Each structure stands twice: as structure tokens, then as C-alpha cells.
Amino acid sequence: MQAPRSYRVIAIVGRPNVGKSAIFNRLAGRRISIVHDEPGVTRDRITATCKMTTSPFTVIDTGGIGSNPDDSFSNAIKQEADIAMESAELVLFVVDGIEGLTPVDQELASYLRKADKAVFLIVNKIDDKQNVGLADEFTSLGFHKTFAISAAHNSGITSLADDISSTLPDETDKFTPNNHKLKIALAGRPNVGKSSLINALLNDDRTIVSDIAGTTRDAVDVPLSHGGIDYTLIDTAGLRSRNKQNSSIEVFSGMRSKSSIRRSDICALVVDAAQGATSQDRKIANIIRDSGKPCLVIANKFDLYHPDAAKTDRLAALQDDIAEELFFIPYAPVIAASAKTGESVQRFYFAIEQIRKASWEGLNTGSLNRLLQDALLAHPPPAGKGGKRFKLLYATMARDNDKDKAIVGADFILFCNKKSLLPGSYERYLENKIREKCHYTGIPISFKYRERESRKRVRKK
Secondary structure (H helix, E strand, C coil), rough: CCCEEECCCCEEECCCCCCHHHHHHHHHHHHHHCCCCCCCCCCCCEEEEEECCCEEEEEEEEECCCCCCCCHHHHHHHHHHHHHHHHHCEEEEEEEEEEEHHHHHHHHHHHHHHHHHHEEEEECCCCCCHHHHHHHHHHHCCCEEEEECCCCCCCHHHHHHHHHHCCCCCHCCCCCCCCCCCCEEECCCCCCCCHHHHHHHHHHCCCCCCCCCCCCCCCEEEEEEECCCCEEEEEEECCCCHHCCCCCCCHHHHHHHHHHHHCCEEEEEEEEEECCCCCCHHHHHHHHHHCCCEEEEEECHHHHCCCCCHHHHHHHHHHHHHHHCCCCCCCCCEEECCCCCCCCCCHHHHHHHHHHHHCCCCCCHHHHHHHHHHHHHCCCCCCHHCCCCCCEEEEECCCCCCCCCCCCEEEEEEEECCCCCCHHHHHHHHHHHHHHHHHCCCCCEEEEEEEHHHHHCCCCC
């Protein structure tokens, strides 16, 4: 069984040589990250547990942003900030009090302010009281909480840890599902590399891989453990269009694949990046969507997708291609990977845990109703026949509190006058407004309607 999902996680971000690793080591209570004056020493994300407070929390040390002058400035900032914000409940944004405010600091600050994430501004290298005033330069960045510290001299670390601990939610404050294994179905056309991906995740030739389309005939359950978390991967048979199924075995394999989608907790749609999303990919995506399952898209064979172009351009173009072809599942995160080379295969686990966490986000009734009423006022529904309009009376989230479920859907109940007055386009508008507040990464949003009963006048005798 997996350990409970922790919500007491912080991430440390900033440009190189501002003292992120020194702060990390102080919070961890031991020297883990390498500390050196040379910029860019830390490249990978490192985690440790801070036990300085009554309730421990996890600390993530990230690589310095802008350490490579050849990197795309904005892309580097966005990538590191995204990873930090997706992984953590609180971000420590570290700056160098001695060096002062830099353009990299300003751009990263701008990006962090737009995120719905708590941020502490950490002005490091304030080694004596005479330098405390240096922190004032950074007030223009607009963050509510600022800490002037010296990691080198262990000054201000204890109070920082206390503030971090009190800001983070208690584990009991957020409802988490029972720790059952997630069942993840890999679905797609034949020969897109589903079995190869599973073998790459396992680092073992567990399933048969062949260039012959349709090698996998049955749904195969594969147990997998990663990072102390247990999963079950379901390797499904490739789904071909009905007119191309040339045997009864293939028909039954397709039926078994659809059954695997229905019994899974999350579906991973595997497409061939080199070929692009096809009409059959769209049909499979529709099956996943209609099943109401959370999903992600794995664009396999990314190594064959415009291999001579710059990686950033390739990623942007692929994202655009997938978004255009699979426009009806815009909430599904896309992973550009290669089972052959191993490129970005490990991001699969990150996406899965991102979806798991997103499924247990929720809007309280008050926030939901204010959000939807503001949306209705800003853009009223169109008038139907007779000039009548859709009226929302009340809304609530149909939260499934069944702790036996690892994943729950984002289902909302709308009490209204008449559902038929609501166009499909306006329903999508309301969905987008909800996603602006709670992204629900990988999670489909559904609306259920309860029409107000007509009040019949009763004549008094």
C-alpha cells in the first residue's frame, strides 16, 4: 500500500548561487545538497524531511533558474516554477540580499504571483543586523511574507521553519482517499508503443513487444511500485476501428480493452507522436471521456517527431497538434516521451500523482455559488423561446466521500429553473470558469441538474 499523500510539501526556487541548497540543508538538519560558489551546482530536484517543528514537512531543493546562458530564459523559469508549484503547497522564493534585485528575480516573481500558491520571499545572506535594510529593496516584488535570513550563519532559520509549519495544512485538514493501488489503463491504437512504455516504466521486458500490430491480445495487469507507491498498470490490446477487425479474437480483444478502461481509475491514452493523433485516437479518447475517467495523453515516439528541430519548438508544436486533434479533452495533461530512448518516461508518475491530488480538490458551496453567479452576471445565458433564460438557483459539489475510492470525479449539481434553456456552449463556459479556480488536471467535469418543481396554486374554498 502507498503512503498517504502528503500535503505538507514546500519547494525552494530561485536563480543560481542565492543559497537555496544552504537553506535546504539547514531545514533538513544535515548536509545533503552540495553547496558551492559555482552557479548551477544543483541540477536535479532533491527532497528531505524537515523535523525542526512538531509536524514534519517535506522540502524540495530545485536547480537554479538561468544557470545555463544558452537556455531559453522564459522557458527555464516556467519549467522550474511549474514543477515546484505542482509538487508543493508552499514555495520559498530565494533571492540574494547582498547582490540585490535582478531581472531573473523579477521575471520569476511575476510568474509566481500569477499562481494560486502560497509564496514566502526569502532574502538570504543577511549576515548581520546592519544589512537587514537590504531586504527592503525586494518589497516591490509584492509578496505578503518576507524573511531576512542568513543560511550560512543559521540566522532566522528556526522562525522560518515555524512559519512554514503553521502555514502548511495539517494532514487531517485535507481528505485523502484510502491507500488503494491506482489502476491505470494504457489504451491506444495497435503499435503505438503501449507495451514498450510499460517495459520502460518497469525497466524490464515484462510484456511482449513487436512491430506487428496487435501483438497484445488480452488486457494484462502489471503490478508496479515507484517511489514507495504501488500501482497496477493495465496493458490493453490495441483498439482498431470495427471495419478493420479481421477476426473474432480481435473483436473480443477490443471488448476486453473497453472493459479495462471502465474498471481503471485513470486512463492513459497513448498516441504515436510521429504520426500524430488520428481519427481512431479521437474515437478512443471519446470512449475514455464518455466513461467519465480521468485521463492523460502520452505522445510516444517523441524522438521521431521533427528530430532536427530544437526541443522547445518540438514540445510547443506537439502540444498544439494534440490540443487541436483532441480538443474535447483539453483537461488531459500531455507527456512527450519515448519508450525507446527513455526520454521523459518518468514524468508518467508525476502526472498520475498530479491527477490523484486534483481529484480530491473541491470548492465549498459558498465559493462555488459566488463563482457561478459572477460568471452568470458577467456573461448572462442567451434567451430561449419566449424570452426565457436559464436561471441558476443553487449549486453544490456532489462530493463522493467514499474513502474506498482512490479517485473521485468533479461532479456538480446545479439547481435551476429549466435545464433545456442552457446551451451546450454555455455549459462549457461554466466549466471553464470552474477550471480557472480549480484546474482539476486530468479530471472531467460533469454537471447534473435538478429542475425546480412548478408551484401550483391551490384555490381556497
